[in-house]
Amino acid sequence: MLAAQLARREIGSVLIEGGARAGLGTAFSTDEPAHVLNVRAEAMSAWPDEPDHFARAFGDPRGFAERRFFGRYLRDILDQAVANGHVELVSSKAVAATPTAEGWRVELGDGNTVTARAVALAIGNQPPEPLGIAGAAGRRFVHNPWGEDAKDAVRKAAASGGDVLLVGTGLTMIDAVLSLAAAGHRGRIVALSRRGQIPRAHADFVPAPVEQSDVPQGDVLAVWCWLRRRSGEVGWRAAVDSLRPHSQALWRSLDAGQQRRFLRHARPYWDVHRHRIAPQVARQIHDLVAEGRLEIVAGRIGAIEAIEGGLEVAIGRRGRTVETRRFAVAINCTGPLGAIERTSDPMLRGLLDEGLVRPDQLGIGLEVDQRSRAAGGERLWALGPLTKGRYWEIVAVPDIREQAAAVAEDIARELEQ
Ligand SMILES: Cc1cc2nc3c(=O)[nH]c(=O)nc-3n(C[C@H](O)[C@H](O)[C@H](O)COP(=O)(O)OP(=O)(O)OC[C@H]3O[C@@H](n4cnc5c(N)ncnc54)[C@H](O)[C@@H]3O)c2cc1C
Numbered sequence: 001m002l003a004a005q006l007a008r009r010e011i012g013s014v015l016i017e018g019g020a021r022a023g024l025g026t027a028f029s030t031d032e033p034a035h036v037l038n039v040r041a042e043a044m045s046a047w048p049d050e051p052d053h054f055a056r057a058f059g060d061p062r063g064f065a066e067r068r069f070f071g072r073y074l075r076d077i078l079d080q081a082v083a084n085g086h087v088e089l090v091s092s093k094a095v096a097a098t099p100t101a102e103g104w105r106v107e108l109g110d111g112n113t114v115t116a117r118a119v120a121l122a123i124g125n126q127p128p129e130p131l132g133i134a135g136a137a138g139r140r141f142v143h144n145p146w147g148e149d150a151k152d153a154v155r156k157a158a159a160s161g162g163d164v165l166l167v168g169t170g171l172t173m174i175d176a177v178l179s180l181a182a183a184g185h186r187g188r189i190v191a192l193s194r195r196g197q198i199p200r201a202h203a204d205f206v207p208a209p210v211e212q213s214d215v216p217q218g219d220v221l222a223v224w225c226w227l228r229r230r231s232g233e234v235g236w237r238a239a240v241d242s243l244r245p246h247s248q249a250l251w252r253s254l255d256a257g258q259q260r261r262f263l264r265h266a267r268p269y270w271d272v273h274r275h276r277i278a279p280q281v282a283r284q285i286h287d288l289v290a291e292g293r294l295e296i297v298a299g300r301i302g303a304i305e306a307i308e309g310g311l312e313v314a315i316g317r318r319g320r321t322v323e324t325r326r327f328a329v330a331i332n333c334t335g336p337l338g339a340i341e342r343t344s345d346p347m348l349r350g351l352l353d354e355g356l357v358r359p360d361q362l363g364i365g366l367e368v369d370q371r372s373r374a375a376g377g378e379r380l381w382a383l384g385p386l387t388k389g390r391y392w393e394i395v396a397v398p399d400i401r402e403q404a405a406a407v408a409e410d411i412a413r414e415l416e417q
Pocket of ligand 1: 017019020021024025038039092095123125175347384397398400
């Protein structure tokens with residue numbers, strides 16, 4: 001989206017993509033029809049000033065498109081910018097970025113180099129690191145739910161019919177369950193998290209917008225109490241969505257201690273109400289639970305032991321004794337890497353080590369200013385999930401497209417000087 005925004009301003013860019021999915025990223029490079037958007041088509045336009053751009057392409061503004069369809073939509077936009085000569089695609093991993101007198105030099109994994117006057121880091125979520133659970137290793141424990149190993153595990157579990165353990169019960173778990181079902185898996189699936197909360201379903205509701213001044217600022221508990229009261233008055237979907245236009249400002253009103261409190265206590269509940277799933281997906285999940293094929297467990301994993309043909313896992317259910325279950329495979333669905341300092345991306349590692357970027361106040365992304373410029377480097381921007389420490393609500397398309405437009409404008413201004 002940033003490359004397309006720059007192209008609109010006739011600014012040339014080089015888009016470096018290391019995963020052979022330029023324009024699609026992790027979310028929209030899936031080839032599975034079962035993976036649908038969790039945002040209605042009417043909110044998924046790539047262009048903030050043309051809000052129905054994607055809905056027109058999809059044909060049903062209130063519907064939920066397949067993610068691969070949205071991927072093709074983004075790719076078309078990118079291809080147009082390439083055809084117009086504004087974007088050059090480079091298929092290689094960026095492994096280092098160094099400031100120069102003219103701007104930046106980016107070294108690539110294939111040995112080539114790209115020079116540029118400015119750099120924007122749009123490298124998305126960092127893959128999760130191995131879970132710190134004894135025995136969570138080996139080929140039967142998949143750490144990265146978005147990699148080839150996970151696809152392979154799904155195929156093998158479907159072929160063997162063995163039971164599958166999914167660690168985490170959020171949107172990544174939903175994706176994994178859908179993949180298993182689509183692959184014809186007939187075994188049982190256990191999805192486990194500390195609270196056992198799963199994403200709620202989208203449904204129609206009467207919006208109940210509020211002014212920012214109606215909502216308490218600077219205090220997580222006060223916002224939470226407000227949200228509960230308001231949910232009682234107008235319904236929880238209307239209450240949660242009424243905070244959308246204000247969520248970045250609300251987040252900024254919290255000090256680091258309050259933000260940490262939100263992450264620790266409120267986030268699991270906020271996520272499942274705020275990031276909802278398509279009704280058809282919710283129905284499928286409901287049916288799988290009703291058939292006894294999917295079990296959502298609130299609990300903790302004790303030890304994991306590799307056994308012949310799978311894993312033996314000790315599961316401590318909330319308020320109950322520990323039980324041992326056997327699984328053919330386990331997939332980590334706990335979400336992206338939480339601590340940016342532990343990134344394994346060599347370019348990001350180098351930038352952190354050189355002090356050209358630094359972690360935000362919570363350590364979940366990079367510190368950026370109000371223009372998304374990275375603290376530490378000159379002419380260096382960061383976008384998307386990398387900036388969630390500053391904005392929090394910056395991981396979905398409706399927010400990222402605004403950021404992409406604003407950053408393109410800022411880059412244009414900067415390069416004019
Ligand atoms: C599974 C999933 C489903 C989602 N579904 C929705 C949805 O339905 N609706 C919605 O609005 N949002 C959804 N999101 C959230 C949102 O769309 C993503 O967070 C968003 O796509 C992030 O965009 P990005 O460009 O910052 O990162 P990404 O889309 O992840 O793109 C980053 C790209 O950078 C590449 N890369 C990383 N490091 C390097 C490097 N060093 N060198 C070269 N290339 C590199 C990666 O290969 C990747 O292709 C979903 C996210 C996920 C993970």
